[in-house]
Amino acid sequence: MxxxxxxxxxxxxxxxxxxxxxxxxxxxxxxxxxxxxxxxxxxxxxxxxxxxxxxxxxxxxxxxxxxxxxxxxxxxxxxxxxxxxxxxxxxxxxxxxxxxxxxxxxxxxxxxxxxxxxxxxxxxxxxxxxxxxxxYAPGSRTLSTVVTGAVLVGGAVGYGLFLRGLRERAEQARTEAALRAEHARQREREAIAHEMHDTLAHRLSLLSVHAGALQVNPGAPTEQVQQAAGVIRDSAHQALEELQQLLGVLRAPPAGASRSSAPQPVLADLTRLVEESRTAGTAIDLVFDCAPADTAAAPPAMGRTAYRIVQEALTNARKHAPGQPVRLVVRGAPGSGLTIEVTNPVTPGSTSPVPGSGLGLVGLTERAALAGGELRHEQRPDGSATTHRLLARLPWPAA
Structure with a gap:
């Protein structure tokens, strides 16, 4: 007490x-x-x-x-x-x-x-x-005494019920506040999990592909070995930096500081992402149909979502269809939206050298929906082969 x-x-x-x-x-x-x-x-x-x-x-x-x-x-x-x-x-x-x-x-x-x-x-x-x-004999005094007693009892009970209501509302408010805090923490955990999947899976897949190439081809030319070793070194270094940034997000930020202080990718970074994958040995046919001025002024949230979608699509292509060419089409303009289409042949019986969680595309679908867009993916026959197709549409507000 x-x-x-x-x-x-x-x-x-x-x-x-x-x-x-x-x-x-x-x-x-x-x-x-x-x-x-x-x-x-x-x-x-x-x-x-x-x-x-x-x-x-x-x-x-x-x-x-x-x-x-x-x-x-x-x-x-x-x-x-x-x-x-x-x-x-x-x-x-x-x-x-x-x-x-x-x-x-x-x-x-x-x-x-x-x-x-x-x-x-x-x-x-x-x-x-x-x-x-x-x-007692009926009369005004008897009636007054009875009424007074009943009013006093009713008043005491009524005030007690009033206090009960105040306490229950206070407890309900505390419970709701605790639930809101727990939901906020859960959303933070999910956001961090998605971010770790989107960034680290891409880097680790590059490491796995090149390490696997060196393992199956130990007598490769020196230039090829040096190139693969350079990609492994750069990917490991970038993966370590991104992991440190994500760990920094998990720590309590200083008062008044933004929780996400690390630089975030934008739409203009897609070309750099494609070049990284090409350096890793993935043949990519890129069609980037966006005006340079519009690309530079694209909304950061839309650009970040588009970057993560392309990153996950290229990672899946390396994991599940190694050595197969990828076609990437990015079209859009302010007011008409942004369309991303990624297609690649699927190798029958291919296995992934890097184990995955199976939740990458699910997370991308949720990310696109939160951005106001949609994402679909399917495998369809294409002659004697099977093609995997990913199609995403994101809103691009008019300037």
Missing amino acids: SGRDRLVDLLTVTGAAALSVTVSYAHANDLTVFPRFPSATSFVEEFARLVSLPVSFYSGAASDLLVAAAAGVLLWRRRRWPVPVAVILVLLSVVWPLIPAALVALCTVAATRPVRTVGAVTALALLPCVLYLAV
């Missing part, structure tokens, strides 16, 4: 005990909140009796003080045992004027216990009102 809860309990117990003593002495001295004095003289007499109430504390009602103290002790334990405390105080309030303490206990039950339990305890608290109405 927090310090604030202890302070609230202390004030509640003290206030309820003080009110219980006040009600007890008022009852002992036949004081009432109901107007029953017809004249000014009677009013003065009643006021004098009310003012003399503290003096009556010393006149023989110490038992009432003890009962009020016992009620305070019960109230102090109401958070742990709310229902037993409420039942005991309700029953004691029939004999002793402990209505304030009983109302506090009822409020606690309404705020912390199930609705069925709240209903049962409320019915028990209203039972003395019904018995009072049945025992």
Whole structure:
């Protein structure tokens, strides 16, 4: 229990005990909140009796003080045992004027216990009102007493239900905030996983292709070996740099810094990507039908998505159809969108030297959809061979 809860309990117990003593002495001295004095003289007499109430504390009602103290002790334990405390105080309030303490206990039950339990305890608290109405002769005073008791019980229960609603809404808000934070972390993890797949898989496939070529052709000319070794060295170096950049993204960035500080590829980088694949030994027929000015001013998000699509397509071609030519067609302009088509023959029975997750194309489809476009891929017969075709369309807003 927090310090604030202890302070609230202390004030509640003290206030309820003080009110219980006040009600007890008022009852002992036949004081009432109901107007029953017809004249000014009677009013003065009643006021004098009310003012003399503290003096009556010393006149023989110490038992009432003890009962009020016992009620305070019960109230102090109401958070742990709310229902037993409420039942005991309700029953004691029939004999002793402990209505304030009983109302506090009822409020606690309404705020912390199930609705069925709240209903049962409320019915028990209203039972003395019904018995009072049945025992005493009907009249305005009897009716006023019953109505006052019912209003007090209803008010205590209603306030407890109000506190319950506030607490439940606060808990729901905390739960929703935790879920939103978890979803945000999950999206970050998925984005990092896609980024690692898109970048590292491309570099590692280059390493695998050239290492495999050296393994199956150990007597290759010196120039070819040197070229393959250079590609392996460059690809390993670039893969290490990209891995370090991704690991930097996983660390907490400085205050006010962007989470993705590494340079991101754009549409103009497609030609460099194609040259890297050509250097690795993949024959690529490139048709790049975009104006240079439009390419330079292309939206970064669209360019990054296009780059990742082409990168994954070339990686798949090296992995699943090594040595086969690839045709890449990129067409687009602002206002008409960007179309990417990648086709390559599929070698029957080919196996990938680099194991894949099988989720690259799935991730690209999701990436294209998030960018407002679409991506489809299929294998179709082309004479005696089979051709794999990937077609992506991305929106390119007008300037």
